[in-house]
Amino acid sequence: MRFSAQELADSPIDWGKAWEEHRRWLATVIRSRLADREAAEDVLQEVAVAAIGQRSRPTDPAKVAPWLYRVALRQVVNHHRATGRQRRLHDGVAQSGQIRNTARDPEPGEWLMHQEATTSLSEGLSRVNPLDRQLLLLKYTEGWGYQQLSEYLGISMKTVEYRLLKARRALRAAVQDPQ
Numbered sequence: 001m002r003f004s005a006q007e008l009a010d011s012p013i014d015w016g017k018a019w020e021e022h023r024r025w026l027a028t029v030i031r032s033r034l035a036d037r038e039a040a041e042d043v044l045q046e047v048a049v050a051a052i053g054q055r056s057r058p059t060d061p062a063k064v065a066p067w068l069y070r071v072a073l074r075q076v077v078n079h080h081r082a083t084g085r086q087r088r089l090h091d092g093v094a095q096s097g098q099i100r101n102t103a104r105d106p107e108p109g110e111w112l113m114h115q116e117a118t119t120s121l122s123e124g125l126s127r128v129n130p131l132d133r134q135l136l137l138l139k140y141t142e143g144w145g146y147q148q149l150s151e152y153l154g155i156s157m158k159t160v161e162y163r164l165l166k167a168r169r170a171l172r173a174a175v176q177d178p179q
Contacts, residue, residue, distance in 0.1 A: 012059055012061070013057075013058070013059065013061055013064060015051070015052065015057075018061075018064050018068075019048060019051070022064070022065055022068050022152075023044070024142070025138060025142050025144070025152065026044060026047060026068060026069070026072050027040065027041075027044050028134075028137050028138055028141060028142055029069065029072055029073075029134050029137075029138065030043050030044055030047070030072055030075075030076060031137075032130065032133045032134040032137045032138075033076045033130050033133075033134065034076065034079065039079060039083070042079075043072075043075050043076055043079050044072075046075045046078075046079075047068070047071055047072045047075045050071050050074070050075060051068060051071050054071070062151070065151060065152040065153075065154075066151075066152065066153065066154030069152060069153055069154065070154075120175050121175065123174070123175075124171050124174035124175035125137075125171065125174075127174040128167060128170045128171050128174055129170070131163065131167075132163065132166065132167030132170055132171070133167070135149065135160070135163055135164055135167050136164070136167050136168070136171060138152075139164060146160045146161060146164075149164075
């Protein structure tokens with residue numbers, strides 16, 4: 001569905017400014033749920049397209065952040081579904097012998113990412129469930145407080161406090177017990 005310039009202008013929310021305001025933390029949320037940084041950038045673009053294409057966007061500026069968060073989560077789920085289908089198709093073709101896997105030396109950037117992923121904290125974060133990982137990354141990489149997490153994720157402050165407590169305990173346990 002395409003919107004005319006007049007329809008977008010009649011909206012009380014400047015969606016360009018709203019996107020710029022929320023883009024960074026949405027990228028953090030998406031990256032926390034996807035292992036591939038390039039895939040995360042692709043999904044972020046899909047979120048922007050999906051948000052613009054939706055006819056039922058919020059009219060209250062206070063509801064924009066939780067709405068964008070839900071759109072982002074839907075796009076992450078769609079990405080997981082699509083990559084799962086691609087992986088199953090690739091595995092099926094590889095098993096049938098139609099293609100062969102070739103080993104290659106990693107590029108310097110890939111090697112660096114691999115080395116970084118072997119650190120204790122990265123390993124611990126990878127073992128923490130995605131919601132906990134997301135909260136921890138927003139809190140500590142974006143510097144968000146409980147109030148901001150509550151507003152942007154559309155959950156109560158008590159829920160944020162409890163989930164962060166649980167997430168920190170899970171991360172601590174994952175780092176202390178590297179299996």
